Amino acid sequence: MLDKLNEIEKTALESLEAINDQAALEAWRVANVGRSSPLMGIFSGLGKLSKEEKPVVGQAANRVRVALESALEERAQAVKNAALAKSLEEEQLDVTLPGRRVQLGRLHPSTQQLRRVMAILADMGFQVYTSREVETDEMNFQMLNFPPNHPARDMQDTFFVDAGERGDNPILLRTHTSPGQIHAMREYAATNPDNPPPIRIALPGMCFRYEQITARSEIQFNQVEGLVVGENITFADLKGTLVDFAHRMFGQDARTRFRASYFPFTEPSAEMDVECFVCRGKGCSVCKNSGWLEILGCGMVHPVVLQNGGYDPKRYSGYAWGMGPERQLMLRYKIDDIRYFWGNDLRFLEQF
């Protein structure tokens, strides 16, 4: 009996050596440790053995079974490892094939730039104020210290709306977001007319100028204006705020300069230039060799404008500035044709 067991073990282990796949393993299991295997036959024949033989054969059979089962387990693991190794070796993708894409949505570049600007201004404590796009002459010009026939109106060619005879107060498309300055000041002042609260707002929105549509000029463009009004606001604060803004927008080492300028609704007025971020001030085609880029117009809010907004210019002062997100994008990405912005060509939009 014991010889037979030894024989079973030997044969089984030998045949196991040759097995390399899952199906053969299973067949081997059935044949060698399955119910009808010779080994199991020995277990079921134990009853017929003598008292002395029984424990000896039983123990030996058990040992063989444990040995076979552990050999099977070991072999199974080896087969699995081999299969894995094989599959790892064989299953190779062309990783350079394009991936499966879902559609990527994008914001219009102007929205993206407006958000960049507004996010910086929000950090600096400016809240967003929006107002209408079609305005009266009064709000777009007169309240902002552009009297009728003022030469400064030449700086802002205007689209007028056909709205019947309205004398000196025609309806027009706003030429800047500045009418919002008056709206905002009046709203704030209305909350406490004797002691109007301070204001720090950013006014984004679409503006319109009567121009021919060319690579350099457009009939509509976005603007972001800033307005600060308070009892202790100085030209030095204006400079500090805008220089801080320029550092956030164009880099901590961006150099700036302020040039005297003229806008009817501010005095003193200035334009802020930023050192050309393309050539670092050496002169290039983007900055037209000047080394500087005109980024924004600014100034101390004109006393007449404060007055029109409900703020006493003897007590309050303020500053305001305006800038163009499309212009900033054109400079930043060297876009040489402003018409791309409202052309809605996906080949342009998808680059942002």
Place this chain on the structure above:
Amino acid sequence: MKVPLSWLKDYIDLDGYTVEDLARMLTLAGLEVDEIKYAGLPMPTYEDGGRHEFKTSGIGWDRDKIVVAEIREVNPHPNADKLTLLDLFDGEKEQVVLTGAPNIFDLKGTGKLPNPLKVAYAKEGSTIYDGHADGLVLTTLKRAKIRGVESYSMVASEKELGISEEHEGIILLDDDAPVGMPLVEYMGDAVLSIDILPNMARNASVIGVARELAALTGRELRKPIIDYKAEGESVEKLVSIEISDPELNPRFVLGLVRDVEIKPSPYKIQRRLRLAGIRPISNVVDATNYAMLDQGEPLHAFDYDVLKERAGRKNIKISTRAAKDGEKIKTLDGVDRKLTSSNVLVLDEKGSLSLAGVMGGLETEVTDKTKNILLEGAAWNFINIRKTAKQHNLPSEASFRFSRGVHPSLAETGVKRGLQLMAEWSSGKVAPGLVDEYPLQPKDSVVEVTTKDVKRLLGIDLTVEKISELLTHLEFKCETTKVGLRVIAPPHRLDISEGVVGLADVLEEVARSYGFDNIPETRMADTLPPQIGNPVHEWEERVRDLLVSLGLQEIVSYRMTSSERESRVVSHDEYVVLANPIAPERSVMRRSLLASALESIEKNSRAESISLFELGPVFEPVKNALPNEPRKLVLVMTGLRQSLSWDVGDSPNFDFYDMKGRIELLLSGLRYTDVIYIPTDSRPFLHPGKAAEIIVDDKIVGVFGELHPLVRDKYEVGDAPILAAEFDLDVLRSVSPTYGIKAVADVPPILEDIAVILDEAVPASKVEALIRQTGGKVLTAVKLFDVYRDEKIGAGKKSLAYNLTYQSDKTMTDADAAAIRKKIVKRLEHEVGAKLRS
């Protein structure tokens, strides 16, 4: 305005400053220098890679190679009739120079010239512009034989030296030009092109720019001494002026010069005028232009004898008044102009003489035969001049200045300066006195300024002395008071007010002179404002973010369109119409975002798949008032649902449900939970069977569907259906829900499927609503996973299959679920005739 540096140097010492230094100073002070043109002075050189700070053009003249020379004799060329040979002395040597210049041709063969002609001589090896080339092409003079005569140098024209475009003849310098002197030393120049801001009309003159430089450099302004000998009968006895409306014409000044000899001005003057952009005409006309550029007061010269004739040899009576509507005048340019009451006329007793401040009349113009000149300097209301110049499209040096405001005090200064120059250049004799009608004298503004004001508005500490010094350079008069300064505006400035505005005006001058760059940068110390925010803007930004996350591309279209363009998809009777559109196709403000979105699809029709959105206002006209500007949102989609690639060979097109899925996700992202979709055939641009209204809280917040095939056919697009959705954002926002987050259950849910067969006509939304109602709170999710039709089910029937999710706080049993399910089936049977599908 173009300002030759040599002219500025008449009035201020600029030694030690480079041209670029001056340009930079002026630019920072608000006189932006657009361009520097070098006409002789050496151009700055830069190291490799360095460029000019300003737009720069022109040439510098080589000191040794371009000099003053004199022509001593003009001889014929042996082999060419049109050429001459010049005997010329360049200060060192005699030279023979070949030229074809017409302006000395007459002297050919006349022998030694009694008065040698002074010329600009360019020697061999000098670099100048090629006079014969189109445009400006540099050339270096080399030795060559021309028709058998050796040529190695030349006598230059203005074009060759970069002074002007003039190449009709050689430059003939004034007689006092020293032979042999480097030309750059004699008349090397540079011209600053300055943009004059609307509030800086006072600087549209050489003296104005010099004054600014005086303030910026702290150097002395040396104004010209305006003086001349007067003789003969006083002009006051010969001419009178009557001003009918002083508001239109605050001042009118006339002076008289007799016995002028009309001839060209000195070359120096011609050159300066050309550099300043004005063509020299004759000494008399040049004097008016020169005086205008010098002082900023436009002048007008009348032929005195013509006026005298018109007055019947009696005293001349000049008057000014507003024109009558329909009145006519023939201006200098020969054009008959019809006038309106905005125009102002200068007249004599016979009729109109000139269109005030803009252009003179033809008849009384100065000609070659003029002997006596009546010179006008006046002040006009800038609004009238501005209107007139625009109305008649007559931009001129005069209207440029008058339409920005010229102080009446300059009328007198200007006329005197003009008379002085005429006397000097035409040997005319100035009549004593001036006829000066000055009915409306502007008050010199007085402004009180304190150091506190400077601190409060500019944020800097300046002493009274410093403020006074800065302003005095700009010719303000400053008097110290107990509290600060009393500042009196100088009599050339109209832009300084009084009171709180005057203070701002004066502080601007303080800041400019002090230098904006010298003012520190500070962070605001003021109280923070109330925090209000902008919920509408924030909500719209959320809408944008959601749409982007759903794969849509944002577009921004022109607000201006035409009713024809929009009528391809939607017609409106009324628009906000522009009075001055740039083109018919951009003549109204849009009523529809869909129209422009469809145009964008058309434009991008080559893309395999397009998903776009735009958010913004449309414009609804309101009679006699500002239009409404409701906020809208449009979504459009067309093309393939899936991008084709190496393993996607085919894809269905976007359809109704692709759009609806985006809408559902958008609305769910905006926290709307109870949204109802109702079929609609009321939108003619949508397919009647594939369109739905979107309802929240009983309000129609939007509509969407497949574009009507006939509408689609009006656009040049492919065959794929176009899906479109339009939202009224103001309405949608008005029904924004309050929203809370539900607890996430710990116990496992029970999942079940249910399929029912019912009539086609029963909308899925109704079935789902019934299921939800019946299921109650524990039925937490209902998802339609299959819609099925076949013969077995029967014609006109469909099967809808749903996953149901039951979820309660407590563990539910299958029996609990079965009970609910039974109720659902019963309800569906009862209400919509559904049968459970087995």
